Amino acid sequence: MKKSKGEKIFNIFNVMFMIFLIFITIYPLIYVILSSVSDPKMLLRHEGLIFKPLGKASLQGYKMVFRNPNVLTGYVNTIFYVTIGTVINLILTTLGAFVLSRRNFYIKKIMMIMIVITMFFNGGLIPFFMVVRNLGLYNSRVALIIVAGINSFNLIIMRTFLQSIPYSLEEAAMIEGANDYFILIRVILPLSKPVLAVMVLYYGVHHWNSWFHAYIFIRDRALYPLQLILREILIESQTDGMIDGATEMLEESYFKELIKYCTIIISTLPILSIYPFLQKYFVKGVMIGSLKG
Amino acid sequence: MKKTLLLNIKRYPLLYLMALPVIAWYIVFHYIPMYGVLISFQDFVPARGILKSSWVGFEHFENFITGKYFWRLIYNTLSINLIDLVFGFPVPIIFALLLNEIKSEKFKKVTQTITYLPHFISSVVICGLIIDFVKSRGIIPHFLSYFGVEPFNLLTAPELFKIIFVSSNIWQGFGWGSIIYLAALSGIDPGLYEAAKIDGAGRFKSAIYISLPSIMPTIVILLIMRIGRLMSLGWENIILLYNPNIYETADVISTYVYRRGLENFDFSFASAVGLFNSLINMILLLLANKLSRSLNDTSLW
Numbered sequence: 119m120k121k122s123k124g125e126k127i128f129n130i131f132n133v134m135f136m137i138f139l140i141f142i143t144i145y146p147l148i149y150v151i152l153s154s155v156s157d158p159k160m161l162l163r164h165e166g167l168i169f170k171p172l173g174k175a176s177l178q179g180y181k182m183v184f185r186n187p188n189v190l191t192g193y194v195n196t197i198f199y200v201t202i203g204t205v206i207n208l209i210l211t212t213l214g215a216f217v218l219s220r221r222n223f224y225i226k227k228i229m230m231i232m233i234v235i236t237m238f239f240n241g242g243l244i245p246f247f248m249v250v251r252n253l254g255l256y257n258s259r260v261a262l263i264i265v266a267g268i269n270s271f272n273l274i275i276m277r278t279f280l281q282s283i284p285y286s287l288e289e290a291a292m293i294e295g296a297n298d299y300f301i302l303i304r305v306i307l308p309l310s311k312p313v314l315a316v317m318v319l320y321y322g323v324h325h326w327n328s329w330f331h332a333y334i335f336i337r338d339r340a341l342y343p344l345q346l347i348l349r350e351i352l353i354e355s356q357t358d359g360m361i362d363g364a365t366e367m368l369e370e371s372y373f374k375e376l377i378k379y380c381t382i383i384i385s386t387l388p389i390l391s392i393y394p395f396l397q398k399y400f401v402k403g404v405m406i407g408s409l410k411g
Numbered sequence: 412m413k414k415t416l417l418l419n420i421k422r423y424p425l426l427y428l429m430a431l432p433v434i435a436w437y438i439v440f441h442y443i444p445m446y447g448v449l450i451s452f453q454d455f456v457p458a459r460g461i462l463k464s465s466w467v468g469f470e471h472f473e474n475f476i477t478g479k480y481f482w483r484l485i486y487n488t489l490s491i492n493l494i495d496l497v498f499g500f501p502v503p504i505i506f507a508l509l510l511n512e513i514k515s516e517k518f519k520k521v522t523q524t525i526t527y528l529p530h531f532i533s534s535v536v537i538c539g540l541i542i543d544f545v546k547s548r549g550i551i552p553h554f555l556s557y558f559g560v561e562p563f564n565l566l567t568a569p570e571l572f573k574i575i576f577v578s579s580n581i582w583q584g585f586g587w588g589s590i591i592y593l594a595a596l597s598g599i600d601p602g603l604y605e606a607a608k609i610d611g612a613g614r615f616k617s618a619i620y621i622s623l624p625s626i627m628p629t630i631v632i633l634l635i636m637r638i639g640r641l642m643s644l645g646w647e648n649i650i651l652l653y654n655p656n657i658y659e660t661a662d663v664i665s666t667y668v669y670r671r672g673l674e675n676f677d678f679s680f681a682s683a684v685g686l687f688n689s690l691i692n693m694i695l696l697l698l699a700n701k702l703s704r705s706l707n708d709t710s711l712w
Contacts, residue, residue: 122613124613125613125614128512128614128615129512129514132509132512132513133513133518135509136509136510136513136518136522139506139522139526140521140522140525140526142582143525143526143528143529143582143586144525144528146540146544147528149550150540165548165553166550166553166554167550209432210432210433210436213429213430213432213433214430214433216429217426217429217430217433220423220426222419222422222423222426223419223423223426223430224415224416224419224420225416225419225430229430229433229434232434232437232442233437236437236441236442238639238692238693238696239445239689239693240441240444240445240689241441241443241444241445241446241447241448241685242444242448242668242682242685242686242688242689243665243668243669243672243673243681243685244447244450244668244672244673244678244681244682244685245443245444245445245446245447245448245450245682245685246440246444246447247672247673248444248447248450248457248678249439249440249443249444249447253439264436265440267436267440268433268436268437297425298423298425298426298429299425299429302429323531326533327531327532327533327534327535328533329533329534329535329647330647330650334673345533345535348533348535348536348539349535349539349651351539352535352536352538352539352542352543353535353538353539353542353651378539378543382536382539382540385533385536386532386533386536389531389532390528393528393531394524397524397527400527400531401527401590404587404590404591404594405590405594
């Protein structure tokens, strides 16, 4: 088919615009990666965009970061929160989604309403904080895991998926006298691998990135997740810098910048490296969720 | 009814056993805090608990509403969220419509993969990047210096906070936000476009008269949900970004609740302010839902 001139121009502009969007999305990351292997002194003096490492590329920043005990404990803590937290999330979410997808569960409707209400109305930060404190969970690892136990959106995504499993399969099992536990373990779960993958990713990434609960519930630095250590490095060093602006830099502050970029990479690398391979699962979650608002 | 429930429990005890931890979790972490909101009407003393603390009625609400920060907080909360809504909401839609016009499947895929990525980066890192890019020697002031702007730390300027905050939100969310629209677009019957082509409609007209109306229900639902969060969006990021110099434009109700409650331990007052926020939020949600139901028959419930 012949294309009109206007259409051709539109196509060119559209592609160029997309390339522009790709650039502004990805460039900050490239900037951080390049900075993290740059020469710290040159980095400090440099202004503007970077398209190759400044000076001789080296990994000295990374070596310094890995020697930092805080970063290491943070890393270990985060891995703990991510694994245990995600397991708890999966158990609770699967249980909730399963019972809510059962036809013969009498209180299904009431339970669903009870969940939906919490998505639009909550007691607020302070009463929530007090509950956690009254439970004796202040400054404990358990708080970070249990407080984020269920995400209602995820629960609904999973329920929507379970509802789409043909009823005849369960029926067949029920005729053979299977109970609900058996149906969940032997019939439903094996068919739910795609949605379970989505759940692992959503919850896992959430735990990896979450900082606020730790910020308000954890006092003991030995329990800090990586994001709180990052916050100290990235956000708080900033407030000092803001006071003096462009005064004399000390020798040690050469490395401050470099360390910042290295910690960003170290903390984001796990996400960046799994993301391209698992992207379809992340997207799938949105699709399942959008079937029913 | 009670009898049916008992019978149901008897017949499927395992279902109830499975539901128990989930229900318990919701009660403990969602419903008990709703009960805890009562402290908004008290002079709450933690040692005495809710039952024995003295009641003060609407005193905290009055203090908040007549207090010197009230209008500033209302203004900041609404304006940041409205700016985010007006500029941020259409971006994923426009992006999805434009991406839908890209012919090469491969290029489309690459664009999607890259633009979804920022959604998975933690707020701490995003805010760290913002701080780094807008500091006086950062990329953005450097860029602005070509236009004759003397470089300075942009986060020290109250008038710039909202722009910085909203544009970083858009940057992080436009790709991911487009997924749902792309899904809706891919579900459109190709026959419609064929028919339009025969009638002489160009690409632009097809986009306006076919693509856009087809994704309208999705747009409306997401818009209502977005309005329902109009008072609560992204305040944790504000805590990471703001500083006392720019409270004037950056402080919103939720950040104020955080400071009064968890930094000054003014539990009752902060809880009252939080409740006030929730109520406004609820009213906005109900209004938006009602409006859209009467306008085009789409609603959340």
